[in-house]
Amino acid sequence: MSQKITMGAALTPEKIAEQLADGGAVAPASVAEYALRLGDDALILSQRLGWWIARAPEIEEDIALGNIALDLIGHARSFLTYAGSAWGKSEDDLAYFRDEPDWRCAQIFELANGDFAHTIVRQFAVSFFQFELYSRLVDSSDPVLAAIAAKAVKEVDYHRDHSAQWMLRLGQGTEESRRRVQVALTDVWPYVDELFRDDGLIDDVLIDDLDGVAVRPTTLREPFDELVGRVLGQADLEVPTGAVARGGGRDGVHTGGFGVLLAEMQVLARQYPGATW
Amino acid sequence: MIAVANPVEFSAESVARPRPADEASRAAWDLAATVVDPEVPVLTIADLGVLRSASVSGDRAVIEITPTYSGCPAIDAIRDDIVTVLEGAGYAEVTVRSVLSPAWTTDWMSAEGKQKLAEYGIAPPTGTRPVGPVSLGSVSLGMGIRCPQCGSLHTRQLSRFGSTSCKALYVCQRCQEPFDYFKDH
Numbered sequence: 001m002s003q004k005i006t007m008g009a010a011l012t013p014e015k016i017a018e019q020l021a022d023g024g025a026v027a028p029a030s031v032a033e034y035a036l037r038l039g040d041d042a043l044i045l046s047q048r049l050g051w052w053i054a055r056a057p058e059i060e061e062d063i064a065l066g067n068i069a070l071d072l073i074g075h076a077r078s079f080l081t082y083a084g085s086a087w088g089k090s091e092d093d094l095a096y097f098r099d100e101p102d103w104r105c106a107q108i109f110e111l112a113n114g115d116f117a118h119t120i121v122r123q124f125a126v127s128f129f130q131f132e133l134y135s136r137l138v139d140s141s142d143p144v145l146a147a148i149a150a151k152a153v154k155e156v157d158y159h160r161d162h163s164a165q166w167m168l169r170l171g172q173g174t175e176e177s178r179r180r181v182q183v184a185l186t187d188v189w190p191y192v193d194e195l196f197r198d199d200g201l202i203d204d205v206l207i208d209d210l211d212g213v214a215v216r217p218t219t220l221r222e223p224f225d226e227l228v229g230r231v232l233g234q235a236d237l238e239v240p241t242g243a244v245a246r247g248g249g250r251d252g253v254h255t256g257g258f259g260v261l262l263a264e265m266q267v268l269a270r271q272y273p274g275a276t277w
Numbered sequence: 278m279i280a281v282a283n284p285v286e287f288s289a290e291s292v293a294r295p296r297p298a299d300e301a302s303r304a305a306w307d308l309a310a311t312v313v314d315p316e317v318p319v320l321t322i323a324d325l326g327v328l329r330s331a332s333v334s335g336d337r338a339v340i341e342i343t344p345t346y347s348g349c350p351a352i353d354a355i356r357d358d359i360v361t362v363l364e365g366a367g368y369a370e371v372t373v374r375s376v377l378s379p380a381w382t383t384d385w386m387s388a389e390g391k392q393k394l395a396e397y398g399i400a401p402p403t404g405t406r407p408v409g410p411v412s413l414g415s416v417s418l419g420m421g422i423r424c425p426q427c428g429s430l431h432t433r434q435l436s437r438f439g440s441t442s443c444k445a446l447y448v449c450q451r452c453q454e455p456f457d458y459f460k461d462h
Binding site for chain 2: 070154
């Protein structure tokens with residue numbers, strides 16, 4: 001998997017499969033674990049955002065959140081297909097036939113939609129996080145992760161612009177919009193910390209052993225804080241400090257509403273296995 | 278995600294490749310190039326830059342396409358249409374691969390494609406939107422988008438997102454007509 005995407009170095013699925021089969025210093029299962037995290041983040045957030053279609057404050061926003069959810073589905077499909085290749089599972093196997101402890105999304109992605117302000121604050125945090133992540137993952141030594149990131153980063157940049165514009169509108173809008181967005185910041189921000197935690201998979205396996213497959217989450221905190229701080233400053237909102245949620249999503253520990261989300265997302269595939277339309 | 282007949286495959290390609298040089302592959306390219314975008318039927322996948330390569334050995338054809346946006350559902354319809362067209366032309370085995378890298382950009386849209394878009398009533402992309410620091414003003418500045426109905430540059434963005442992933446919604450201040458704008462990407 002040492003081949004990087006460069007001008008003139010075409011990489012075909014056959015070559016990737018060959019390199020995966022080669023083994024050697026490569027531990028595909030750990031790369032798959034990492035891809036699974038990123039895929040779960042995108043898929044679960046997409047499922048949450050889909051709820052807003054026909055419920056957002058204005059029709060343009062129905063379309064915006066629906067479009068963002070569609071981009072995220074695309075990212076999830078790529079990551080989950082790649083992850084599943086290590087275990088002989090399809091994207092659908094991973095999406096529909098895993099139980100709660102097997103999911104690896106960070107908890108912020110699964111947080112309840114709340115009111116529109118909560119959804120926007122969650123979107124604000126994760127789109128700025130994903131932009132920093134993907135803009136570095138394009139240099140991953142794993143060419144498939146790098147390719148998915150190169151595609152995703154352009155889309156996430158647009159999501160980032162969308163959420164930043166809303167933070168400004170809500171922060172500088174009416175007394176009520178400002179009150180609500182500040183409450184949402186207080187509620188959502190404790191879950192931001194988990195996004196930037198390193199762990200054994202990242203440190204020992206993906207960076208030390210596999211020479212920079214993953215992006216070290218701790219390195220993203222500073223650029224994230226800087227950009228997010230600038231938007232919040234301009235929106236005249238306070239940067240939340242203090243409370244930090246315990247997290248654990250990467251280890252399969254999830255929040256209260258997650259089981260209900262999974263039930264809704266998985267019920268059709270489980271009740272009618274192999275259903276098509 | 279249920280019933281995806283052809284799961285996403287991965288490969289990375291280096292540059293925007295022209296029409297293949299060898300005769301057999303070029304014939305397959307030309308056939309694939311007749312497939313149109315199901316959402317914007319005036320555009321072929323070659324106009325869009327979605328068609329990336331074609332190669333033929335014997336009666337087997339391999340076509341590479343790239344999605345415009347990661348989640349674009351049109352890619353499945355396009356894949357099916359390519360298989361139908363090539364099988365109809367006698368190829369025994371047709372493989373369609375999705376390539377993710379390099380990522381699609383509106384720079385790959387042909388000049389002819391942009392012209393056809395405008396005639397169809399969709400404002401074509403104006404140039405490449407750079408990925409970089411987020412715009413911080415409450416008004417984001419961009420190139421003037423020309424109304425495809427009356428040609429006025431006096432237009433306003435109604436919604437940053439539109440009826441498909443690749444479009445935004447605009448309205449012309451002069452003729453008052455709303456129109457789609459194919460976003461720079």
